[in-house]
Amino acid sequence: xxxxxxxxxxxxxxxxxxxxxxxxxxxxxxxxxxxxxxxxxxxxxxxxxxxxxxxxxxxxxxxxxxxxxxxxxxxxxxxxxxxxxxxxxxxxxxxxxxxxxxxxxxxxxxxxxxxxxxxxxxxxxxxxxxxxxxxxxxxxxxxxxxxxxxxxxxxxxxxxxxxxxxxxxxxxxxxxxxxxxxxxxxxxxxxxxxxxxxxxxxxxxxxxxxxxxxxxxxxxxxxxxxxxxxxxxxxxxxxxxxxxxxxxxxxxxxxxxxx
Amino acid sequence: xxxxxxxxxxxxxxxxxxxxxxxxxxxxxxxxxxxxxxxxxxxxxxxxxxxxxxxxxxxxxxxxxxxxxxxxxxxxxxxxxxxxxxxxxxxxxxxxxxxxxxxxxxxxxxxxxxxxxxxxxxxxxxxxxxxxxxxxxxxxxxxxxxxxxxxxxxxxxxxxxxxxxxxxxxxxxxxxxxxxxxxxxxxxxxxxxxxxxxxxxxxxxxxxxxxxxxxxxxxxxxxxxxxxxxxxxxxxxxxxxxxxxxxxxxxxxxxxxxxxxxxxxxxxxxxxxxxxxxxxxxxxxxxxxxxxxxxxxxxxxxxxxxxxxxxxxxxxxxxxxxxxxxxxxxxxxxxxxxxxxxxxxxxxxxxxxxxxxxxxxxxxxxxxxxxxxxxxxxxxxxxxxxxxxxxxxxxxxxxxxxxxxxxxxxxxxxxxx
Numbered sequence: 001x002x003x004x005x006x007x008x009x010x011x012x013x014x015x016x017x018x019x020x021x022x023x024x025x026x027x028x029x030x031x032x033x034x035x036x037x038x039x040x041x042x043x044x045x046x047x048x049x050x051x052x053x054x055x056x057x058x059x060x061x062x063x064x065x066x067x068x069x070x071x072x073x074x075x076x077x078x079x080x081x082x083x084x085x086x087x088x089x090x091x092x093x094x095x096x097x098x099x100x101x102x103x104x105x106x107x108x109x110x111x112x113x114x115x116x117x118x119x120x121x122x123x124x125x126x127x128x129x130x131x132x133x134x135x136x137x138x139x140x141x142x143x144x145x146x147x148x149x150x151x152x153x154x155x156x157x158x159x160x161x162x163x164x165x166x167x168x169x170x171x172x173x174x175x176x177x178x179x180x181x182x183x184x185x186x187x188x189x190x191x192x193x194x195x196x197x198x199x200x201x202x203x204x205x206x207x208x209x210x211x212x213x214x215x216x217x218x219x220x221x222x223x224x225x226x227x228x229x230x231x232x233x234x235x236x237x238x239x240x241x242x243x244x245x246x247x248x249x250x251x252x253x254x255x256x257x258x259x
Numbered sequence: 260x261x262x263x264x265x266x267x268x269x270x271x272x273x274x275x276x277x278x279x280x281x282x283x284x285x286x287x288x289x290x291x292x293x294x295x296x297x298x299x300x301x302x303x304x305x306x307x308x309x310x311x312x313x314x315x316x317x318x319x320x321x322x323x324x325x326x327x328x329x330x331x332x333x334x335x336x337x338x339x340x341x342x343x344x345x346x347x348x349x350x351x352x353x354x355x356x357x358x359x360x361x362x363x364x365x366x367x368x369x370x371x372x373x374x375x376x377x378x379x380x381x382x383x384x385x386x387x388x389x390x391x392x393x394x395x396x397x398x399x400x401x402x403x404x405x406x407x408x409x410x411x412x413x414x415x416x417x418x419x420x421x422x423x424x425x426x427x428x429x430x431x432x433x434x435x436x437x438x439x440x441x442x443x444x445x446x447x448x449x450x451x452x453x454x455x456x457x458x459x460x461x462x463x464x465x466x467x468x469x470x471x472x473x474x475x476x477x478x479x480x481x482x483x484x485x486x487x488x489x490x491x492x493x494x495x496x497x498x499x500x501x502x503x504x505x506x507x508x509x510x511x512x513x514x515x516x517x518x519x520x521x522x523x524x525x526x527x528x529x530x531x532x533x534x535x536x537x538x539x540x541x542x543x544x545x546x547x548x549x550x551x552x553x554x555x556x557x558x559x560x561x562x563x564x565x566x567x568x569x570x571x572x573x574x575x576x577x578x579x580x581x582x583x584x585x586x587x588x589x590x591x592x593x594x595x596x597x598x599x600x601x602x603x604x605x606x607x608x609x610x611x612x613x614x615x616x617x618x619x620x621x622x623x624x625x626x627x628x629x630x631x632x633x634x635x636x637x638x639x640x641x642x643x644x645x646x647x648x649x650x651x652x653x654x655x656x657x658x659x660x661x662x663x664x665x666x667x668x669x670x671x672x673x674x675x676x
Contacts, residue, residue: 002500116590116611165670173665180659184652189612191433191623191643193651194424196377201353208346215339222272240353250356 001048010100013041017073017093024086031089035077038093042070042100058127059118062103067128069096072135079139079167091142092135122185126178133174134242137210137235140167144231151224165217168231172210179203198248199256202241209234268327275331275340282388283344286381287371295378298429303646306426313422317394324399333395341392344385352376386425393418409668412661419654427647435625437639438463438595447642457642458600459620465594466627466638470586472496472517473537473563477506477579486579493584496539507547508575513558514540521568527560533634538562543573543581557581566630591624593638609640620644 016038023030046066050057057063076092079085143164150157182203183193194200213234216227245251265273290296301309320329331337355373365374372379397414400407434447438461445460474493476485485491486506494503494510501512518535522528527538538560545554557575563583564570573581593609599618607615615622621643628635645651 116588119590120612162670169665169669173662176662176665177659180655180662183655187621187648187652188614189623191614191621191641192431192645193655196352196357198353198357201349205346205349205353208342208349212339212342212346215335215342218335245353248354250352250354252356 001045001052003049005048006045006103009041009045010104013038013045013069014097014100016041017097020077021086021090021093024080024089031080035073035080035089035093039070039073039077042066042073046070056124056127058123064127064131065099065103067131068134069099071128071132072096072099072138075132075135076139087146088139088142092139095138117189120185120189122181122188126181126185129174129181130178130242133171133178134238136167136171136174137238140164140171141231141235143167144228148225148228151228156224164231165214168210168213172207172214175207175210179207197256198251198254199241199245201250202237202245206234206238206241209237268331270327270331270334270336272336272339275334275336276343279337279340279344279385279388282384283348283381286379286384289380290372291370293380295372295375296380296383298378301426301429303430306429310422310426313391313394316391317398320395321398321402324402329395329399332392333399337392338396341385341389345389348376348379348382348385386421390418390421390425393421409661409664412657412664416654416656416658416661419650420658421654423647423651423654427645427651430646432642432644434642435639436461436642437637438593439637440464440466443598459618459642460598461622461640462596462598463593463638464596466592466635467594468591468627468633468635469589470517470537470632471589472515473586474584475503475505475510475539475541475561476582476584477508477575478582480578480580496537496583504546505581506579507545508579508581509544509546510581511542511544512539513542519562521571525560525571527562527571534565534567536562536565536568537583537586538571539583541573541581543575545575565632566634591627591638593624593640595622595640597622619646 016034020031020034020038023034046057049066057066072092073096076089076096079092080089143160147156147160147164150160182200186195186200187193209230213227213230216222216230240248245254245256263271320326320332323329324333351373355368355376357376358374368374372381376382393414397411397418400410400414434449434455434457436444436447436457438444440463443460443462445457446454447457449455472495474495476491476493478485479488482488485493492505494505496512496515498512498515503510516527516529516538518529518531519527519538520530520532520535527540539562540558540560542556542558544556547554555576557573559573560571561573561581561583562568562571563585570582572583575581591611594606595609595615596604596606597615597617598604601618603618605615605617609615609622609624611624614624623641623643624638625641626639628637
């Protein structure tokens, strides 16, 4: 499968997700069918594309967006099954659809080549756990904004706090696994496990921000609003780590800029 | 929160934030007065002593765990303040281009250490207090009943990584060695251009590299830019998908030679010579052309050339040329024999992502003569000695297990509260 197939598979997946999101509010029974079908369509494309390019499709920004769509829809669906919030599913579907659409409208140069530094068994787990973590933390951010609104209206929702804290723990767990696998890989490829390369520095910043949230939550004496606002802030830092680092002047010599 | 007087025990967030902020500002002042922190001050055995002292303090404080100072040092408010300080310092690092060497007469921010944060006093002081605070909370929790395996894995793992990374920085050695094919080398240049003799030697038996198939592009004859200019198209050479479109031309691959040399007037033939280049024979058909037969048809060889063979483009019309891009490397490999002073000998093939570990050193494929590519007659290696590597790896392993625990347990991973 090539990017040509994506031109009709992606709209199909997006349509299925949008149907699922709509059903979550109206016909809850149809959600599973639409959602699973949408995830399977994108999953089939990723698998076929992987076979075609004969390397893990995780190198270009366009390729990492495929995984983000895939995991975001998957994580959103699982979270919906677990907690039953329709808005959560709708948001995950919109985000997943948006990233698939970016690949449709703005295809970047896709290359078959994988540079030697990326040819490692660390490559797939490293990128996969990060995409999974980003997806989960995106949902956590949304939940934090919802909680902030509830506090603004007078009362926080303890169930939502449970949900939120669960997501941050799980998302942070994956974030740490991404960081540690990256460090182990760096030792093998670049001679040192931590060189404060700009991408590493920003990964550290992101991790510190989420750790800050968890440690603030340990004590109820801190303003709940301040604590909750660290999550959107942390997610903004995460987005810079993922998408923005290559645009920063400090990243001129980064070894993490590939395409 | 009821208004407790500042500095009355127990210390909370306000006191912690003030102290950590003072430590950071103090570090900046120190930097202005004394210049950057010299990591070689921590050279063995000083780092062992400092690390040992931190551990000793942490355990000595366990019986005093109800004293206000101990409670504060191992408590949540200080942890939050330290995380906030590390966040600010690493943000400075993430936004300011970091330099290997500081210019002697930089502006105010350069003198504060912003261009080399890891070597600045503020960073070192906050990092040090973090190590102490972490060690104290770990020691305190060790002697308290309750669920603590995950807590221990995450915090002690992080402590080991931070300690080994920080203290290890003073003992780590890194050199780049250039070895000519057929020669034995054991000398490297130090930073001050002095020749250093290392306790190990490398003999380079062979260097080789392989390339991916190149890509084709249509370029503008006058500007030399790939077309369409707003969003250039590239066509990956792949004989299983020999047809593609490039900026108004339909390109069909007929024959692809991964290793070719020129033959005859404008042809190529396969040859495994080291100086060989990639060449492809194509037919290009103009898609926008009108009339019965469609547009113009061009055919011929296209090659990107190299240092020894010429570039061979295919002229399409007055404005367009079909060219081959420079191929991307697939692998670099160096066949070597390594000798250590202790008498060890090892033959190995060193590649990117496949370093050789011998006698406490790790040897990495680092570079080659870019201009000559496969013809390079030398290979360079990065040699790294890090006696603190194993504690760091042990810490990473503990931390990874702790992360799995976070994923499995969710918010229950926080332990009893």
